[in-house]
Amino acid sequence: MSRKKLTRRQFVAATAMSSAALITAPYVRGAYAAGKLSIGFWDHWVPGANDASTALVKEWADKEKVEVSIDYITSNNKKIELTAAAEAQAKSGHDILQMPSWWPHAYSENLEPLNDVMEPLIKQNGEVNGTVKYLGQSGGKWLAVPATPGSQIKGPCSRIDLMKKYAGIDVQEMYPAGSPPKADNWTMETFLKAAEACQKGGFPFGIGLGETTDSVDTAGAIFQSFGAELVNAKGDVTVKTDAVRQALEFYKRLIAVLPADAPSWDDASNNKWLISGRGAMILNPPSAWAVAKRDAPQVAEQCWTHGFPAGPKGRFAPFLPYFWGVWSFGKNKEAAKSLLVYLSSPAAIEKFVAASGGYDLPAYANMTTLKTWAEVGPPKGTLYHYPNPYNHQTLSIAASPAPPKIAQQIYFQATLTKMALRFAQGEKMDTALAWAEGECEGFMRT
């Protein structure tokens, strides 16, 4: 049995060749030449909406030769927030993570600056609204890119028939499909009178007073329409002002005509209220209408989504954008940025909006008149005014303009709704204000 002997020269040559092959291998443009990308997207509640995201990512991945993996993470019970906290803590996780409104600021130290992505996107898609800048930017640095999936305006969704019958308001005439709103008389006073009339008629407005986002967002828009800020943009506590007092007085009158258990409402309660046919209006994105289309079509065909009433300091509507963030410890940041540009292209945005039945809102000025909102129904045009096509109202978030890290505390501790509820339940104005002031001082921790 002969055995071939490997000389030292042969061994060195073979080693050098295999090393060279290994080193150069990644630069050969194979199936996944540009590496891997791991993505954590928000798990959309609209059936089929995740498929649009998957398809868009796949299109991009095939073109760019990147191997992608997507996890759809539910927002139920704060799973996204938990994931973000865990990944920021471990400095490891997805390359791109979709995060709710306040999280870019909360993890600003761990996020890759995205000015090189956002500046061309703004040129391409139009300016973003003030709330997106407030939540997505820090010291001129873009912390994250506004995501179309999940972003929403929580405006009024009214019952056409009940509002006409009990409040004498024709919401379709006030917000006609295809043309600008004629809503000069749609003020906080009109809103309150309508709430009282509908409550008398047995169909109270379904507005929560709990600690979840729907309740807080409504309170935020109402307080802002009175110019009421608990903490101003400089970070000073401004609770004891006339504006806050006016907002509280208004809220007290409103709470008197809301359902008795509104303090326990969560984000599903208002949807159920509308779908069950018990209320004349809720303040919500069109999710309730979409579910009603399936479960209670007779309710859905009477729904009309429109703008917020105006207060003494303007017309504000709650806007909750989602963001796509790129972790600074991510392994493939360039690929991540390239994907975000792709997902923010007009064609991709249109696909997101169509797949979600009009629920998802792009943050860009040029993208508010897509055909989906004009066409979906019944009734046709019900979502026409949902994306604020005429900039008729200022899109805002509760607790702004306080510095975001303080505002986040005010928002998640539901200080606005709690203060309003305390006052409405009989606490003295000064006591309620002192309580809120104490809370806000506690939020100043750094």
Added chain:
Amino acid sequence: MADVVVEQGRLARVASPHRKGANLRNVLGRKSTVAFFLTLPLILLIFLLVLYPAFYSLYLATLNKAMTKFVGLGNFTFLFKRETFWMVVKQSCIFAVTAVIFKALIGFIVAHFVHNIPGKKQRKWRGMLLVPWVIPPAMSTLAWLWLFDPSYSAFNYTLSFFGVGPIPWLGNTFWARFSIILVNVWYGAPFFLIMYLAALKSVPDQLYEAAAIDGANWWQRIWFITLPMMRNIIAITTLFSLIVTFANFDIVRILTSGGPLDTTHLFATWAFQVGIQSSDIPLGACVSLFMVPILAVAAIFILRDVSKRGNEA
């Protein structure tokens, strides 16, 4: 005898490889070593899932909000000044103590009923009564949420036939506290039932027979025989339940999220709200650590009593 041992030792030193093997065999053969290795997976699990997180949360609790600076006990002193924190302390105590009392009481009464049911039927009842305890609480609490739901409450619907209600089950402080305690009692009473039933079965019948001869009535039998015989089980069950109830999260989180006006928050739910939702992880860790001294005091008192009685016995 000692000489032999020394002699054996000297011999063993000469033949060292054999000695090493023999020693290892001896060590491995010891019952305590086997026991240690058998429990090692559990010890590792406890270290990874309990001790490490516990010490890590201690470390977190000493950082500032941005987690960039050591602040010592600063977070604790901050909490002492917060009105909501003291409300949470009070509520956690009300919740845990009330729920444990009712669970113990219901468990004790039902255990007696079940104990008096003859053989085969008793097994069926035991099985049925354990159902609430074996369903994952997050799932059963969701069913309760539907029963309390503002729009579709089955309770309010039923009450409406009697002209009562609608009751804001989760929207009013009193009713919200009542509801979370009710669900906790519903879930936890079967645990007490099964423990008390086991304890009842271990009480010798002769004691009751002797008491009957002495003319003891029903109450005297309970007071002078059943309760003293069950004391240790009652103490340990109460302690165990107190710890679990104090640390409850899922029931409150699902039913009320701490509302209305924070009046149903417990340590765990408030820690979650402060730590995760408001991105103040050090303060959240700090809130959750407050359970430790309170439960430690309860544990010391109850366990001291148990060991005292053990020694007396």
